[in-house]
Structure formats: C-alpha cells, structure tokens
Amino acid sequence: MSGALSSTVPTADRTWTVGTAPGIFPFFSHGIALFRRPLAFLNSLPERGDLVRIRLGPLRAWMVCHPELVHRMLMDTRTFDKGGPQYDRLRTLMGDGLVTSRQDTHRRQRRLLQPRFHPSRVTASTDLMAEEAAAVCRTWRAGQRVDVSAAMMALTTRVTSRVLLSDTLDEATGAELRECLSAVVRGLFVRTVVPVDAPFRVPTPANRRYRHAVRRLHTVIDTMIAQRRAAAPRDDLLGTLLAAERGDAEGPQITAREVHDHLITLLLTGVETTALCLASAFSLLACHPEAEHRVHTEVDTLLAGRPPRADRLPDLVHTRSVITETLRHAPPGWLFTRVTTRETELAGCRLPRGATVLYSPYLLHHDPASFPDPDRFLPERWLPDRAPAVRQGAMLPFAAGNRKCIGDAFAVTEATVALATIASRVRLRHPPGPVAPPRPAVTLGPRSLVMTCEPRTSLAQDSPKAR
Numbered sequence: 379m380s381g382a383l384s385s386t387v388p389t390a391d392r393t394w395t396v397g398t399a400p401g402i403f404p405f406f407s408h409g410i411a412l413f414r415r416p417l418a419f420l421n422s423l424p425e426r427g428d429l430v431r432i433r434l435g436p437l438r439a440w441m442v443c444h445p446e447l448v449h450r451m452l453m454d455t456r457t458f459d460k461g462g463p464q465y466d467r468l469r470t471l472m473g474d475g476l477v478t479s480r481q482d483t484h485r486r487q488r489r490l491l492q493p494r495f496h497p498s499r500v501t502a503s504t505d506l507m508a509e510e511a512a513a514v515c516r517t518w519r520a521g522q523r524v525d526v527s528a529a530m531m532a533l534t535t536r537v538t539s540r541v542l543l544s545d546t547l548d549e550a551t552g553a554e555l556r557e558c559l560s561a562v563v564r565g566l567f568v569r570t571v572v573p574v575d576a577p578f579r580v581p582t583p584a585n586r587r588y589r590h591a592v593r594r595l596h597t598v599i600d601t602m603i604a605q606r607r608a609a610a611p612r613d614d615l616l617g618t619l620l621a622a623e624r625g626d627a628e629g630p631q632i633t634a635r636e637v638h639d640h641l642i643t644l645l646l647t648g649v650e651t652t653a654l655c656l657a658s659a660f661s662l663l664a665c666h667p668e669a670e671h672r673v674h675t676e677v678d679t680l681l682a683g684r685p686p687r688a689d690r691l692p693d694l695v696h697t698r699s700v701i702t703e704t705l706r707h708a709p710p711g712w713l714f715t716r717v718t719t720r721e722t723e724l725a726g727c728r729l730p731r732g733a734t735v736l737y738s739p740y741l742l743h744h745d746p747a748s749f750p751d752p753d754r755f756l757p758e759r760w761l762p763d764r765a766p767a768v769r770q771g772a773m774l775p776f777a778a779g780n781r782k783c784i785g786d787a788f789a790v791t792e793a794t795v796a797l798a799t800i801a802s803r804v805r806l807r808h809p810p811g812p813v814a815p816p817r818p819a820v821t822l823g824p825r826s827l828v829m830t831c832e833p834r835t836s837l838a839q840d841s842p843k844a845r
Contacts, residue, residue, distance in 0.1 A: 394444070394725035397427030408432045413568055416713070416818045420741045429725040432736075434463060435574040439715075439734040440724070445748060447725055448737045449771030451716060452778040455481050460781065461717025462734040464570045464820075471562065471592060473635060475643030476784060481719075484781065490622055490629055491640070491784060494542065494615045500788050501688045503541045507792050508685035510536045511799035518804055518831040526660055526806060526827040530653035530796075531556045537792055538648050542615040546602050555598055559650055561591035566820040570715075599642050603634075616641065651710040652789045654823025656796055658816065659704040660806045661824055662755045665813060669757050670805070672696045674834065677802040686798045691791065694798055699757040701793045705775035707755050712740040712822040714777070739774045740822065748772035805832040 399408055399422075411419045412434075420441075423430045428444035439462070442448050451458045459481045469478045476487045493499075514533045518524055535556055539547035547555065565588035569578060578585055603616070611617050619637045621627040663670040676696045677686075686694065718733045729735070744752040748769055749759070758764060776783035783789070806829040816824045 394429065394447070394727075395427040396429045396431075396725055396727045398431045399423060399426055399441070408434060417740060420713075420738050421744065423741070424745070427725075429727055434734070437463065437734055439736055440727070440729065442724070442735060442737045443741060444725075445742050445745065445769055445771030445774075447771070448742060448774065449778060451724065451735065451737065452771075452774075452781070455484075455779055455781055457719055457722050458716040458735060459719050460484075462715025462736070464713070464715040465717075467566055467569045471566070471595075472643045472646060473639030475636075475639040477643050477647055478639075481781075486630060487636075487640070488780075488784060490618065490627070490632070491615065494618060495784050495788055497787060500791050503537075503788075504688040504691065504791065504795055505685065506540055507537055507795040508687075508799050510540065511796040512685065512803070515800050515804055515831075518833075520831065520833050522831045523809070523828055524806065524831050526829050527653070527657045527823075527825050528556075530656040531560075531649065533656070533796060534649045534653040534792065538645065541788075542644065542648075543602070544612040544614040544616070546606060546616065551598060551602070554594065555645065556649070558591045558595040558598065559646065560825065561587055562595060562646070563650060563820045564588075564825075565591070567818065570713075570820065595642065596638075599638055599645070603637060603641065615644065647783075648785055648789070651821055652792055654710040654821055654825075655701065655704055655708075655789070655793050657824045657827050658708040658710075659700055659793070659797055660800075660829065661808070661813065661827055662704060662707065663700065663801075664806055664808050664829065666755050669696075669700060669755070670801075672757075673700055673797070673801050674805075677798050681798065681802055683802065686795050691794060694794060695761060696757065697798045697801070698790075698794050699760040701790060701797060702760045703755060703757040706743045706749065706773060708816065708822055709739040709743060709775045710821045710823050711775065711777075711783075712818055713738045737774075740818075742772055742774060745772065803834060805834055806830070807832055 399419075401408070401411060408419070412432075423432075423441055424443040426443075428442075428447060430441045430443060432439050432441055442451060460478060461480075465478050472478050474480075474483065476484065476491060479487055510533055513536075514529050532552070535547065535552045539545055539552060565584065578588075603620075606612070606616055606620060611621065616637075618627065619632070619640055622629065622632045623634060623637050625631040663673065673696050676694060680690055680693050691698075714737055716735045716737070718729050718731055718735065720731050722729050724735070743749065746752050749772070771778070776786035776789075808829055816822060819825075
C-alpha cells in the first residue's frame, strides 16, 4: 500500500476523492507514524483524499477526512457500528458498557441510564459542581506551583462521585482510581494504533504497569459495588444499576457483569475527559490574555464573588465560549474507530463487511474550510452574534446520532461551572519557557500541567495592558 495514488469518485451529490496515506513502516505500517506524531499524521491526510486508506499493523483501514462523510457514517449506526481496534481494546477493559456495546444492545442500555442525565438533574447539580470547584482551589496560595492536571482530575472525580455515586468514593479510593485511570489511558493508545498482541505480551515495565493498573481498576470497581449492595438503596446512577440487577426497575433485568461494565465505563469516560478539557482551557487562557480578561470581567460582573447558580449559566457567554473553543481546539476524544456490519459504499468506495473505519474530531475541528484560522484559539468565534453556521459533521466533540455521548450536557455544565468558579478566584500562569503541546494518548490533553497560582485582586490589575 505504498504510494499515494488517488481516485476521484463522483456520487449523486458531489465528487469525492479517495487516496492512500504515504510512508509505511515495516510490520507496524502507519501505526508507528500515528503513535510518534499523531496530530501531524492526521493533518497530512486530507490532502490525500476525503477517504484515505491506511494500515494499522496487518489491518487495512480507512480514515474519513470530510465532515459530511463522517456525519453520514455516525448517523448510520446499523452499518457503522462501534468496533475496530479501539473498541476491541476497550471491550477487554470496559466490557459491554454503554460506550463499547454493539448497536443491538445499546438502545436498551441507553434507556436505562438516560434519566440520570436529564437536563433537570444536570441543573440540580450545579451548586454541587461549584462547591467542589471552589474547594479544589481554596488552599492555593500566591506563587504556589499547582499540578493543574491532577487538580482537575481530583475535581471531576469528586463531582462524579457526589452527583452520580452519592459520594461512594472516599479520598483514598478516589486517588487510587485516578492513578489507575492515568496508567490505563496511556497504555490503551499504543494498543489501539498497533493492533498486534505480541508486543504487549512481553513483560516490559510499561506492560506490567498497564496490566497492574487494569487489575487494580477492576478491584476498585468491584469493591464499590459490593459496599453499595450491602448498604441501603440510594437514588443515584449506581442505585439505578443495582435496582435493574435486582429486577426492581422498569425494563429488562441486567446482570452483575453489566453493573460492573457500566460503572467502569462511566468512570473511564466521565472523569478524565472533563478534567483534560479544563486543564487545556486553563493552559490556553494563560497563553491568550485577551480571552482570559474577557472571562475574568464576565465572572466578576455577573457573579461578584458568588458561585455560578444554574440560572446564571446562560449569561456566562464568554466562559461557555472558552469551553466550546477548547473542545474544538483540543478535543479530549480525538480519534475513534467504527466497523462495517455489511458491505457498503462510502465516498464511492466499496467497503467490505468488517472493514475498520476511523474518524478524528481533532482533524475535523482543524479543517480550515470549516473553521478559518483553525490553529488559533479564538473563543469569540462561538459568541451568539458571531457563531458560524458550522457545517454538518465539522464540530463533533461528543460524536453524533444515537451514539452521541450520553453525558455531553453534564460535561459541558461541569466544565463551565468549574472554569467560572476557579477563574473568579485565581489566575494560573505558565512557568517561564515554552509551553509543551499535549501528547495524545487514548484521550488528548495535558497530563502533567504545572502552573503558578496568582490570586486575583482587581479588574484593573487583570487588564492585559496592565501586565
């Protein structure tokens, strides 16, 4: 598959281009390029075509580069189901939870969990989110170097524990959970782009760390479930799962294994991604003082030192725009796979049953045809009077269709509340020297971001001109 020959394929509504990615490493194929320089490799693909053939180890795959094609694929979940190397690896860890389940079981699972993410429940959690965000920065002092990545992980773990698990996680268990999650997500990425088992059976330190983290993660989950089974029922997400296991809930009964799978899915997808979004937002704001000043002015004017209540969130337009632009600029979920359930056609190219198809929100979000000047961090592009008419499939931080992330509104609300709360109290500055770009793993974002804390005092001192 070397070379870069392209073909032009007319369809009823437009002409698509189909090409081949250049540069194949022996045995590992394009997996090495995707692992070593993933974002650069992705950005090189659109010039090869709207649909680009790549190889991951012995596996032939297709990368979908055009937003319209991605949208078609995500809306046709019967043909393009959850699968491919990414979900094959995730299923060994997460089982058959909501994220990894096949389409034929997904609808039943979503009906069970959807009420827990109803907008009214998200709104009711706003005060708790603000309380936890205030707590995480309460002890920060002037000049203190803060591990922002760890602090945001602690914050989102606490919010998840309190809102969805009725504070089931104690401090020690939460810390162990965060450590396990960090090790797992680092190891999962290389296992996705190099879908060959042999290298990961070798007892290297990295492989041993990964296997140990997976074992500990499952043990933590099992312990949490056992403790809750022995306690009085609670009205939370875990309570919903346990009621369904007992047969006390509406709908089909679920197994103990499904309870475990749903819970580990929630923790893997709901804790780290929001933490990475927040860490990225603070890092980007520190590099863009004008945007930071707009956020500070907004929270000072609208909140005046008070926590952001649910009824004030719609007014925090600059804060919300920062979160949206962060999700565009550095989406935590940056690369996904699907597998075809039958022979089909995409971009005029015949794909066999079982074909692996990839798409990247990062690639779509950095398409200059959809977002002018895509590498610049410009929150103002999302202000109500300037928001662009984004073409279908161009902005996909939470996917689309009936497999769209069930917790998207929860995550955005949590991030907005946290950003407003922390920004009203402190400013976070980068230490002297260049700011290292985040290196993607299964998710994208800074995992060891250390910044210096500066307590905020007055709007005059906050002005970019005063710095």
